[in-house]
Amino acid sequence: MSFRSYEIPTQHRVSVEGSWGCDSCSGFYRNGSYIMKLEHSISRKHRSDLETRLVSCVGFTMSARGLIEQAKRLAARRAVDDHIKDGQIVGIGSGSTVVYVAQRLAERVKEEGLNVTCIPTSFQAKNLIIDNNLALSDLDVHSKIDVTIDGCDECDADLNLIKGGGGCLLQEKIVAAASDKLIIVADYTKDSVYLGEQWKKGIPLEISSIGWKVVERKLNDLSIAWGSKTGLASVRMAIKKMGPVVTDNSNFIIDFNIGDLEEELRLKLPPKEIEVQLKSIPGILETGLFVKMAKQVYFGQNDGSVKTRAQ
Template identity: 50%
Template structure:
């Protein structure tokens, strides 16, 4: 009798446990789908409004850019657009070629008509933190080569002040031998914590497409980011920072219901 009661209890317990896990997975999948709906809406609208025939286009990196390239491919097929694409990373290069788009580089096209990219966070001044994926230097080079930089994000990247939602810090690409002195100098100048980014699928640090390391500086408070960027760039061994100051023309923020908010400095 006691064994039957115990067995029945364990059966009910397992059914409840499996049910709870299923509910959690359902919520996770639902949240992921909603984020993708937001990213896709922002990417599609940006491509629809800023891409024109005979343009040279900079293609950014990250998960939202996947949808931008998808829409660009659709428009090229449907409208017979003649466009060339310059990538910011290996990922962007693969996206361009896998969609059958024309791939070129800054040697052939040093001036781009438009650059479309994502961001890890942006504030009310449209200052961006970029480089969560490790491509900040190439992203900034391509962005600076464009006549306009268009950013596409979901609502989680929108903050009043930098650091409000993005807690991983400002990425700083450094020459490997300079990683320790650079980290120490940044902490001495501005406080916070500057940490070498470690890889997740291999032993050792993350290595950028340029063969460098990345320091993630977890700052303590908002600052005059243009000045901070300039001062950090003066430290020997610093290649680039993930601060994009006064570079974005406008930002398309996708919502989970498919609507899109367009934010620009003059709005």
């Protein structure tokens, strides 16, 4: 795919002269946007290299959405460059950040002749592997994975994660558990001190469709027992289909929002304890809490840098 011009909403007029890294392409401002003017047909990779240069120009302000996208991309690229080596079995996570992981892997396969075999964590991941011409395998062939790179919805100070915002947690956790190293890539909005600080949609739980009402009721009882006044468990409903979201594994998802737990109670209920209590309810197949599984997390920042946190 190639582009002739590309528009980036921005608030400040700054000079980006000499920052392009390309002699023929240039850019100009029009109606609050920066327009990349491309003198030749270029690849998606060239376009994103130009974007990276733009965002690193002092004073250049991308839209919030553009910044988050840029942060995801930078985190993904750094993680692939730091952790993926020739000959590895690599788990490919799910979500919008992992798209950049697959793209960077594909670039390295092409440029360096890197030989990696990829294990998907979802239908989406499988298609990412195929679309990027990466070697696809599965857990039946490779029950041991060298490194998995995945996204998250939130990460706390101890590297505990909430995952499953996109409904992919069960396979993700199986692949993570089969991996020597789980590396997480995320943008700066997912970086929290405690889980639930910024992610307000609750803990995603993959549940059996049989008896879902029982699980929902037990979870609501549990949140009351924990002392939450606003906690709520509800089956996730589909948007372009009537009825519930059905996962890649034909199950339902419950988003379990434990709401406004007092700080004191939160200390008594660390993620591991919550995980244990949730797993004791028959019908809950897996939780989106990934407790102490991640080895290192890469957070892309809005200034073009990447911050990491490791165990």
